[in-house]
Amino acid sequence: MENPPVTDFATDWDHTDPAWVHDPYPIWDDLRQRCPVAHTDRYGGAWFPATHAGVSAVAQDTEHFTSRTVVLGNGRPLEDAPPAPIGVAPPITSDPPFHTIARRLILPAFAPGPVRALEPRVRELCRRLLDDLGDATEFDAATQYAQFIPPGVIVRMLGFPEADEDMFRDFIHVVLEGVNHPVEERIEEFAPIEAYITAQIEDHRAHPRDDLTSYLLGVEVGGQPLAPEHVFGTIILVLIAGIDTTWSAIGSALWHLASHPDDLARLREDPDLMPIAIEEFLRFYAPVTMARLVKRDVEFLGCPMREDDWVLLGFPAANRDPAVFPDADRFVIDRLENRHLAFGLGIHRCAGSNLARMEMRVALEEFLARYPHVELTDPEAVTWSQGQVRGPRRLPVRVASA
Amino acid sequence: MKVTIDAARCQGHGRCFNLAPDVFGFDELGNGVVLVASPPDDRAERLARLAQVNCPEHAIDIEE
Numbered sequence: 001m002e003n004p005p006v007t008d009f010a011t012d013w014d015h016t017d018p019a020w021v022h023d024p025y026p027i028w029d030d031l032r033q034r035c036p037v038a039h040t041d042r043y044g045g046a047w048f049p050a051t052h053a054g055v056s057a058v059a060q061d062t063e064h065f066t067s068r069t070v071v072l073g074n075g076r077p078l079e080d081a082p083p084a085p086i087g088v089a090p091p092i093t094s095d096p097p098f099h100t101i102a103r104r105l106i107l108p109a110f111a112p113g114p115v116r117a118l119e120p121r122v123r124e125l126c127r128r129l130l131d132d133l134g135d136a137t138e139f140d141a142a143t144q145y146a147q148f149i150p151p152g153v154i155v156r157m158l159g160f161p162e163a164d165e166d167m168f169r170d171f172i173h174v175v176l177e178g179v180n181h182p183v184e185e186r187i188e189e190f191a192p193i194e195a196y197i198t199a200q201i202e203d204h205r206a207h208p209r210d211d212l213t214s215y216l217l218g219v220e221v222g223g224q225p226l227a228p229e230h231v232f233g234t235i236i237l238v239l240i241a242g243i244d245t246t247w248s249a250i251g252s253a254l255w256h257l258a259s260h261p262d263d264l265a266r267l268r269e270d271p272d273l274m275p276i277a278i279e280e281f282l283r284f285y286a287p288v289t290m291a292r293l294v295k296r297d298v299e300f301l302g303c304p305m306r307e308d309d310w311v312l313l314g315f316p317a318a319n320r321d322p323a324v325f326p327d328a329d330r331f332v333i334d335r336l337e338n339r340h341l342a343f344g345l346g347i348h349r350c351a352g353s354n355l356a357r358m359e360m361r362v363a364l365e366e367f368l369a370r371y372p373h374v375e376l377t378d379p380e381a382v383t384w385s386q387g388q389v390r391g392p393r394r395l396p397v398r399v400a401s402a
Numbered sequence: 403m404k405v406t407i408d409a410a411r412c413q414g415h416g417r418c419f420n421l422a423p424d425v426f427g428f429d430e431l432g433n434g435v436v437l438v439a440s441p442p443d444d445r446a447e448r449l450a451r452l453a454q455v456n457c458p459e460h461a462i463d464i465e466e
Contacts, residue, residue, distance in 0.1 A: 104431065111432035112416065275420060279456075337455045345458055349413040354432060357416075 003042065013040045013048055015072070015289070015312060021386040025329065028317040037301050043072055046310035047303060048317075052341070054301050055318035058292060058311050059345040064300060065292035065311060066095050067348060071388060072291040072310045086230050089237035092348060099347060101221055106234060106351055109157070109212055115354040118153065122359055125152045126366035138377055141258070141367075142395035146250040149363050153355070154242040158235060159211025160200055167196070168239055197235055201228075212238065238352075245287050246356045248391020250363045252285035253278075255382065255392045256331065257364075258374045263333045268372050271365070277333045278360050283340035284331045286316040289388040290344060315341040316390065371399035403441055404465040405450050407434050411461035418457060422449035434461070 006017045009027050014020065020027055031038045031050040038048040049055050058065055070092055087093025091102035108114070129148050133139055151165040171193040201213065208214040216231045257264045267277060290313040294305045305311070318341045322328040325338075343350035350356065367374075374397050376382065383394040405425060407418070414433045418426035424446050427437045441447045454462040 107414065107431040111414075111430060112419070112428050113430075279417075336452060339456055339458055341458060343415060343458075346413060349415055349458075353414075354416055357420075 010034055010038050011040070012042070013038045013046075014042050015048075015388070016386050021384055024316070024390075025320060028314065028320060029329070032317070032321065037303050039303070043074060043310055044308070045306065046072060046312060047305060048312045048314060049301055050314065050317050050321075052318040052321035052324040055313055055315060055341060056345055057301060059290075059313055059341075059348070061300075062096055062099075062347065064295055064298045064305075066295050067093055067099075068095070068293055069093065070290050070292070072312055086227065086233060089233045089240065090230055091234075091351075092237050092241065093233070096347065102230070102234070103347070103351065105216075105219060105221070105226075109215065110351050110353075110355055112354050115358050118157075118355070119358055119362060121156065122149070122153055122362045123366060125149060126363055130366060130370045137400065138396065138398050140395055141254045141374070141397045142247075142251045142392045145367065146254060146363065146395075147247050149250060149359055150243045150246040153246075153359060154238060157212045157242075158200075158238060159204065159209055159213050164196075167193075168243060171239070197232060201231060201235070241350070242352050242355070244385075244389045244391075245350075246352075246359050248287035248385065248389050249282065249285065249356060249360055251392040251395055252287065252390075253281040253360060253364055254367065254374070254397070255376075255395055256281065256285065257368075258376045258395075258397050259379065260331070261375070263331070264368075264374065266333055267364075268368060273334060274361055274365065276336065276338075278357060278364075279338045279340065280331060280333055280335045281360070282342035282357075283319045283325070283335070283338055285390075286319050286340065286342035287389050287391050288342070288344070288350070289314050289316060289390070290348070291388065312388075313344070315344060371401055373400040374398070403447050403450065405436050405439050405441065406463045406465075407436055408461045408463065409433065411459045413459050413461075415458050418453035418462060421456060422446065422453045425450045426453060 003014050003016055006012055006014050006019070010031060028050050036049065036051045037054055038050065040046050049058060068087055086098065091099045094102050126149060129145055133144065151168050155162055155165050155168065204213045205217055208218065213235060216226060216234055219226060257267070267273060292311045292313060294307055294309040294311065296307045298305050320328045343353040377396045377398045381394055381396050382392055385391055385393050412433045414431060416428070416432060418434045419428050425436065425438050425441050427435050429435055441450050450464060454464055
């Protein structure tokens with residue numbers, strides 16, 4: 001299902017338009033020069049700041065913008081559903097002061113120490129995936145490699161059966177890419193996964209173990225256990241935020257290396273460059289765009305924003321702003337000064353950023369160790385996801401081990 | 403040189419302790435903390451400055 005085509009992105013933008021999905025960067029460059037805040041009447045009214053300064057101002061302002069919903073879609077489906085102030089997926093859908101409590105609860109699980117402890121398992125997973133490719137010299141690096149890494153990690157963290165990884169990918173696809181489906185359809189699409197997670201929670205309640213689900217069931221705030229919808233919502237958040245995003249980041253990095261032999265050679269010759277290169281992958285191919293709702297009528301960034309208007313927070317657009325990044329549209333693998341916003345900004349900074357970086361580094365290290373040479377077999381066959389998470393969904397490559 | 407982190411601004415992006423692990427560490431939430439307020443050599447000073455210009459929240463202050 002497609003929305004009507006866009007004729008002018010400044011006044012009628014749509015992030016599901018094929019032109020935006022295929023190559024949004026020239027559109028954003030144009031908006032940055034012309035607007036720099038674009039508007040659309042679609043989705044019940046929405047704004048799109050295209051500059052680093054505009055995106056930052058909205059991200060840092062929790063007085064005028066609520067995170068009640070962060071995925072822009074038709075209608076405002078969640079107004080009566082979630083018990084305020086928790087939101088459907090705390091803490092990403094929570095506002096202060098509840099947000100502060102909900103975020104503190106989960107941050108320790110994603111702090112550098114626990115993430116380092118996970119690294120050997122991620123490395124083993126990557127090696128096994130590469131082993132599974134056998135002697136193949138042509139395969140899809142998105143669907144046969146990158147796609148399997150984050151679900152493997154997240155399912156282990158939550159303590160869900162590893163055999164169910166495939167189901168999560170389908171579920172996430174529904175949530176993130178079905179944004180232009182009607183609300184009733186969205187609710188129907190959501191039902192099976194809701195039943196599955198509820199069953200997993202009950203199983204953990206009956207048989208506690210050492211994982212994130214059991215932690216959420218056992219933790220107390222002010223002497224009280226978390227509300228059931230809080231536990232459920234945080235699990236939803238970890239699934240949605242932890243899988244498609246990192247898959248996309250790994251896929252984009254592989255796409256870049258397969259189409260830029262100079263950068264591939266540079267990384268091969270200087271592996272110590274990897275952490276710096278990862279920040280540039282994150283800047284240049286930032287996978288995640290967030291959304292906010294306007295709390296009440298306000299003049300902001302020179303725009304007459306009305307209550308319940310959406311604001312699409314284009315971190316990927318902010319990362320291409322030449323006012324902040326010299327040669328913003330050029331990928332500079334050893335860019336040392338790189339204040340990118342790939343993980344957002346302010347109180348909703350991606351809680352999983354340490355985990356995402358580790359997964360990216362290990363996934364790329366293991367891939368390049370196995371295949372020092374990689375190239376696209378057919379650049380035209382590469383497809384990109386639509387919605388608020390951007391990454392390659394088809395990535396046919398040819399590899400050589402020496 | 404004297405390095406400080408504004409805890410009210412830090413959101414735990416982790417850029418400082420990844421770029422300059424001799425100068426910055428982290429607490430149990432993953433927020434940045436200063437380990438060595440006066441970096442002992444040129445290399446550490448250079449990395450502390452690099453961390454400052456990469457902090458997305460502008461939370462690092464350096465007094466020369």
